[in-house]
Amino acid sequence: MELRPYQRAAADAVEAEWASGRRRTLIVLPTGTGKTVVFAEVIKRVVDTGGRALVLAHRGELLEQAADKIQKTTGLAASVEKADLTSVGTFEAVTVGSVQTLCRPKRLAALGANRFDLIVVDEAHHALTQSYRAVLDYFSHARVLGVTATPDRGDRRDMSEVFDSLAFEYTLPTAIREGYLCPLEAQTLPVKIDMTSVSSRAGDYAAEEVGTALDPYLPEIARMMIEAGCRDRKTVVFLPLIATSKKFQAMLIAAGLDAREVNGQSPDRAEILAAYDAAGKGTVLCNSMLLTEGWDCPSVDCVVVLRPTKVRALYAQMVGRGTRLAPGKESLLILDFIWLTERLDLCRPAHLVAQDAAVATRMTEILEKAGAPEDITEVEVVAQEDVIAQREEALATKLAEQRRKKAKLVDPLQFEMSIAAEDLSGYIPQFAWEMAPASDQQIKALESYGVFGEQECAGKASLLLDRLAKRRAEGLATPKQIRLLERYGFRRVGTWSSTGASSMITRIASNGWRLPHGVSAAEWKPKDMEGGDES
Template identity: 60%
Template sequence: MKLRPYQQESRVAVENEWDKGIKRTLLVLPTGCGKTIVFSKVIEDRVKLGERVLVLAHRGELLDQAADKLAKSTGLKCATEKAEQTSIGSWFRVVVGSVQTLMREKRLNRFSDDFFDTIIIDEAHHCISEGYQRVLQYFEQAHVLGVTATPDRGDMKDLGAYFESLAYEYTLPKAIKEGYLSPIKALTIPLKLDITSVGQQSGDFKTSDLGTALDPYLEQIAAEMWKVAKDRKIVVFLPLVKTSQKFTELLNQVGFKAAEVNGESQDRAEILQDFQDGKYNVLCNSMLLTEGWDCPSVDCIVVLRPTKVRGLYSQMVGRGTRLFPGKNELLLLDFLWLTERHELCHPAHLIAQSDEVAQAMTKNIEEAGAPVDLEAAEKQAAEDVVAQREEALAKQLAEMKRRKRKLVDPLQFEMSIQAEDLSSYVPSFGHELEPPTDKQKKTLEKLGIFPDEVDNAGKASLLLDRLDKRKSAGLTTPKQIRFLEGRGFQHVGTWPFDGARKIIDRIAASGWHTPSDINPAEYKPEG
């Protein structure tokens, strides 16, 4: 099976981390981008080296999916460690194992602690739990790869306590741009749903309270859905089974062909197949279908289970991001959730690189009154945020001029070179959260960056890497940026080094005055 370019890159990146001596690394691929195929190929590589591999997951469907993809993409068969099934005595070099089974002491003790050379964790955002950690600590000598679809590194602070690095990240916007996932359009439904009374539990909203809070609005929601999505294939996520069942009845009364599935459904497989085949056009569930189920023809997602957890939100939306013939985009219905808290996930959080941009996007989408393409909304919001930052930066630069600082403030450097990834950087791993080292600070100062404004070692490392790449590419230095922008020239960070040097030489030749025939605000360097 030929891998897509990003899949091959991620496969190589993971193995490079292990070769460097990093034992526990992460791979981030959006839902629908073939993470199982990638880790199957990684497994194939390890087996060729004579290793034994364990694939660890928390649900039977994920284990079955992993075994199936492994066989289809590599020809490798595997043994199973789950309930009464055991891999002991099997000659297969790959084992798919249920964490609920392997976490038991009796079960673990059947294996020597060096039995597995490599462990793959599917849906790695679960691995901080006690059960996973018991298994991972038992086989602590093994290399570990965690695979997750979590959309941004801000969600990985907890994962950073266990994993040592992020080997590779393929973002949702990139996957959409390169044609591997469906474009997403968001539509805010103008219904004000009051959830201010909903309590908190384990860092998210209490599902029992959410069900009660939603009840009064279900009829209106069904009617609004009919207006905007009656011809679509829809999956609806709700907080409780009873809410899901009630909403299914209301949708059928409105005119939809709706079905409901939950953990107790005896005919679940039949209902899912009927939905796939078009017998139903709406499928309601209480968080059952967030992982391990795919139906590429789904072209509308309705999240009636508001959450603060981006990983969970991404999993729900991910049920509709796959490509399908005749499918132009995924319609994502959002609501005006009234809450005292601001951490609620919205469509913007799927692709925005910072909370600042996400807030601007959410406001723009709410005011649009029609479906808005997320990529276009992100671009507009990012431009708005940059404009606001530049205004703030102008004030900061004026203050800097008064202080006559010889070094460039990191924010000025980031804005000048238009590096959103630097200005919105969030450290994730333990070593990144540490303060910058003395060596990093001295090098930054030598290169013209004011080091006291750099908060952590991760940011310092990114800045030094960017400065090195800019030098190789022949772009302006921080000192050139500070000098020229201090005189009113714009975005000097995007200029070539030689172009900046020439205008500085002209200013020097004019007695350090800007020549009268040059307007700094409009000046563009030659070449």
């Protein structure tokens, strides 16, 4: 199989991490972009050099999918470690194993600590549990690759407890933009569901209390789904409880929809899923959180989340059931309801693409006012512009107050806003070393560029230093030049050359630190820029 560019880049990045000494690394790929293909390629490279690999997962469906994909893409057959099946005495270089089976000491001892050179952890956000750690610790000399679509966890535990680094991340917006996943549309429906009495448990809303709170609204939700066009789409609905799922199926059938229901207790689960997969438009499948992992149905083009969650990973897994491309599929519609809650960390469609909390909030406001399906990547652009405008206004107020002060160093936020560095202003540290305070060496280096860095974390300081070094190499205006000229009202100084900025500063100084006659600061550009005014 020919790898897509990002898939090959991911595999190469993993090898680079291992070569640098980081033996446990992580890759993040959105649902539907082929994470199994990527780790199959990594496995092939290890096997080609004489190594053996273990794929570790917590569900039988994931093991079956992994073995099948590895066989199809690399030609490598896999032995199995699950229940009464064992790889002991087999000659296959690849093994797929159930973590529930392999965490047992006797099972590990039968394999031997040196059996595997590589361990792949599928759905790696589960790797912090004791069962996974028991296996990884036993095969301690093996390199480890974690693959997941959702590295963030509901319990807020840090993935760096298991993994040393993030080798590669491919984002959902990028996958959509490059045509590997379908466009996402969101429509907020005016059903206001009161969640104020629902408590939290283990970092998320208590499922049984959500079911109770949701019950009175189910008839209205069914009606709104039909009005939103579910007769013309293939829909999957996620609900908090099996009883709620069955009840909602009955309501949808009564409303005239072809609704099916599947749950962990369904004896004919495989048959129900196969029939739904073969069904056409107007079909609805209700489930009680059964289908969040290990289930693919590319023809799904509508997702309804009736299990509100504070865990972005869980929300992304639910929506991810419909992000794959399929013949005749133009978009995935996410039907979103207004959940009335006192907490502000409820996941909504905006959180699938927005990295900045303020942008996500503004996106949600726009979607609630729209009253019709909106492309969420386009809404994100509008929301970013609104948030940037708000921040610039706030920054302008801050700068007006600071003009009376003679600060020696430039505030990092001012510098980031001046050069429109949204990746810096929206930066969120992921690993322990990134969260640590900036080192003395980093602070001194930032000060040498004229930037105050004592309040920054190590990860942010590293990014700032990289950006400052790049700007210096490109001959762009320095932080101090930007700050000085912005005080005189010049705009977008971050895009000026250092030479152009120096020239204007010299003119201002020669004029008694007053703006030269005939210079309009808000419109002026140096001569080395297109449309520059300097003579």
